Amino acid sequence: MKTTIYLIRHGLTAANKNDVFAGRTQEPLHPEGAAQMANVGRMLAGRGIGRIVCGPLARTRQSAGIVGEMLGVPIVTEESLNEINIPHWDGLTKEAIRARFGPEYPTWLADPAGFSVEGCETIGAVQGRAVACVESLFREYPGQNLLVVTHLIVVRALLLHYLARPLGDFRAIKVGNAQVARLVRDDFAGVTVEF
Template identity: 35%
Template sequence: MSKTLIIWRHGQTDYNLGRRVQGQVDIPLNERGRAQAEAAASVLAGLPISRIVASPLGRARETAETVARRLGMAVELDERLKERNFGSWEGLTAEEIQAGWPEDFTSWRDWGDPNPERTGVELRREVGERVAESWREHAGRIVDGETMLLVSHGSACTQGVTAMLGIDPSDWFGIHGLDNCHWAVLQSSNRKPGWRIMGYNLGAEDTAIR
């Protein structure tokens, strides 16, 4: 039997709606985000979840609590599951970033990593390493056959999944970010890299959840 990790992105916020970079700014869910979380929770609460771990940022914690309430469980918080730190860009739109940091915007758009010394933006590799470290550590605390729910953020989930597959997130862009309140399913494997994707960008609208 395998261990299962459900990687769940939080529901919508006003920054998501306005296409602003959130990063580690603590933005709450908006009404649509809360409705998304409740709809997804009605599906996820039917799975054999044994633990719930979330980023401490309010939008992720509130999303996690929609499932926790249904299951009568507590949400554990882990700082390593916070969103990518976007430094000086947090709260800005792509147009504002391009106007203020044209060279770094191009580097971010084409290669994923602007110059961190100028922008304060955390590198994709660094995000992937800290998130994957957290997931592996928590996975070590469940047994084969158990399922864990891990609630985080758009970039953090993307880089974390990439790192779990043994790929450097700064060099590979093969998966799109999860939509708000959608999730990925990873299962442990005895073959390298130790984890495999069983489902990606699943949501409450999907009739078959694997």
């Protein structure tokens, strides 16, 4: 029996366009992002998606809502699909982060897997909660097709896990807005990734 999870990053936001670290802000989709998600909905029509699971922030809920309305399927919000928590960066341009927080941003760029700041989440922690969520979905919905809508960092962390690659390869995984990957669990072959 095969279970398929279509894994997608939310549609484009103004923060994405303007080099802003949106983090856990309630950033809505840009009109281009809404159009991207409508394209995703058309692409997924006829694929038998039975449920959409998304992170709790506005951009993932709005992305899921566009596709869910087109496909006529229920949407469930899941906290473990939330963006990484680096609260003092939320809503700042990357230039402002560099200016205000010294070596943090260069460390984030050079060694995201080793990035650790007091009061902030690590990529390893993001990966742990996201993998637990996806594994739960595989168990709860065997033989079904699901759509998971989340964030860049979460998608990268999940792909690294299922590709059996180290977190040090984090920057090697390129994920555009509204880009779709597939995780297919086969009872005999484990999980394969199509990306």
